[in-house]
Amino acid sequence: MQNTFYNEILTDHNLHPAHKHELPDANFQLEGVNPSCGDDIVLKLKVEDGKIVDGAYLGDGCAISQASADMMLDLVIGRTKEEAQRLSEIFLRMIKGHITEEEHEELEEAGALIDVSHMPSRVKCAVLGWHTMDEIFDDPEKAAAEAEAAKKE
Template identity: 75%
Template sequence: MSDNRAFYNEILTEHNLRPYHKHDLPDANLVLDGVNPSCGDHITLKLKVDDSGIIEDGAFVGDGCAISQASADIMLDMIIGLKKDEAMRLSDIFLRMIKGEATDEEIDELDEAGALKDISHMPARVKCAVLGWHTMDELLK
């Protein structure tokens, strides 16, 4: 196993064991359930977006495999504080990365979410990795 892959596993393990954003968010004004029927993962994504379109806070609740939980937590780390269109842009890069279509420069922009790059080689796990991102896309559209 390369050092790089061990580092990525560490990021995913950390976000799965200690998800900072996994809690209720009573004052959320955007809430949507995301479900991955193929493995039973489900999350409820809760975002607090202000009038100017800035994501002030976010959280998720639900159950699922390590990848879906870690991916949702990493996503929230990245999008809180951004405008909706910036969050959607990161989501676009993330989804293209998972398909193997993003450039290295784009993947660098994803910071810790780049840890999920190798998921593209594991088709069964792709839906787990994209669950939070797809849910956010639907929520912000």
């Protein structure tokens, strides 16, 4: 019995995520959903002076969607918004199958999802967290308002 795709990096991030928790002082928050398969995450970021100082997510979904969000946060916490966006662009290109060896290494553990490029039906799962982060930076007012609303709940 082979076990190619579901490697230890992926299953470990899924079962023992480092960043799946509440983040009360997040100043940006956005929900990302894949309606057709039910993957659902809420991404929370704490950004100060253009730098992601902390991040977390909550949600339900398949191992790929959840682990990918966890790997992403591992990678972007401590980086600037611009660096995070650049890494996200590399990750999305990896999923489409166009990436260099150096770029693959830059993604650290998130690079473990490279085989998704051969699994078209799972692309949406893998990119959910990354798309949600991109959307936060594309429309920061909305994400800030959602973080405010979450604090009042």
